[in-house]
Amino acid sequence: MGRKLDDVLEGLGDATDLAGLTAAVYEMRDCYDVEHLVYHSVxxxxxxxxxxxxxxxxxxxxxxxxxxxxxxxxxACFNRFTPVDWKRLDWSSRPARALLGEAVASGLGNQGFSLPIHGPSGHFAVFTVNHCSGDESWARFTGAHLNEILLAAHYINERALLIEGVGRGPNPSLSPRETDALTLLAAGRSRAQAAETLRISEHTLRVYIESARFKLGGTNTTHAVANALARGLICL
Structure with missing residues (x-):
């Protein structure tokens, strides 16, 4: 699946409109063999x-x-930067229960995993993988593919921003956790050491790093750290 997914991501460069981006989302869904894949920008x-x-x-x-x-x-995604497992959300209110019932009746799966993306100029998006499966198999799937899904989400979002004509702001705002993560990496800590210092998993650390990288326009983590230092967003 990895090679095929790489091909899909590389092909994103040919997407110049919503139809092209949607075609890439369909291909990515087939790569993961799930019910649905969603890029939703608000x-x-x-x-x-x-x-x-x-x-x-x-x-x-x-x-x-x-x-x-x-x-x-x-x-939930609007108020956080870490992945959201649908089963862990509060669906107890009547509107939420009605929404979930209508969604399932419309063909959505019983499992969902969403990644929040916070970008320039108030841009906010959600990237979701949705499927029908048991809890254990879904936990294995999300555990095995979290990093891939994270990267795919940001590739899709970056392409969407180009299609929408949204530019990155000159002074991005990093969350406290994003600042902490980049500061520790800039100080020479490994990802494992940074995660241990922040008392979070390496998977969660990667979410913060990739979110910061996107905001800073970094081509990789080193580039993001350099941009953050140059803009005075982190200090050593």
């Missing part, structure tokens, strides 16, 4: 933009009724 103005494999009728209903305002997935 702009600061409230406008939505998406490349996804959901049933168009469900998407139209979701958009028309502004369901993102009550969707526990979107609300």
């Amino acid at each position: 702009k600061s103005s409230g406008d939505q933009w998406a490349a996804l494999t959901y049933d168009p009728t469900w998407v139209e209903d979701y958009t028309r009724n502004n369901l993102q305002t009550i969707d526990p997935v979107v609300l």
Whole structure:
């Protein structure tokens, strides 16, 4: 799957519009052999933009009724930078339960895993993998593919920003955890040491690093650290 996924990511460079981005999302879904893959962008103005494999009728209903305002997935992702497992969210409210029931009835799987992406100029997006499976098999899948999904999410988002014509702001704002992660790496700590210092897993550390890299426009982690130092966002 790795080689095929690499081919899909490389092919993203040919996507010049929403149709091209959507085609790449479909190919990526097939690589992971899951029910659905979604890139959902919510702009600061409230406008939505998406490349996804959901049933168009469900998407139209979701958009028309502004369901993102009550969707526990979107609300959770908006307030954090780490991955969101749908099963760990609070679906106890009546609107949330109704939303989940309608989603499953519309062909969404019973499992979901979403990655929040916070970018320039108030840009916010969610990248989701959705599937039908038992809890144990889903935990194995997400555990095995978290890093790949994280990178795929940012590649898709970067391409989407280019298509939308959204530029990176000159002074990105890093979260405290992103700042801590880059500071430790700049000080020469390994990822394992940085994760231990912050008392988080290496998987979670990578989420912070990749989010910071994207905000800073870094081609890799070293480049992101250099940009952060040059802009005075981290100090040693």
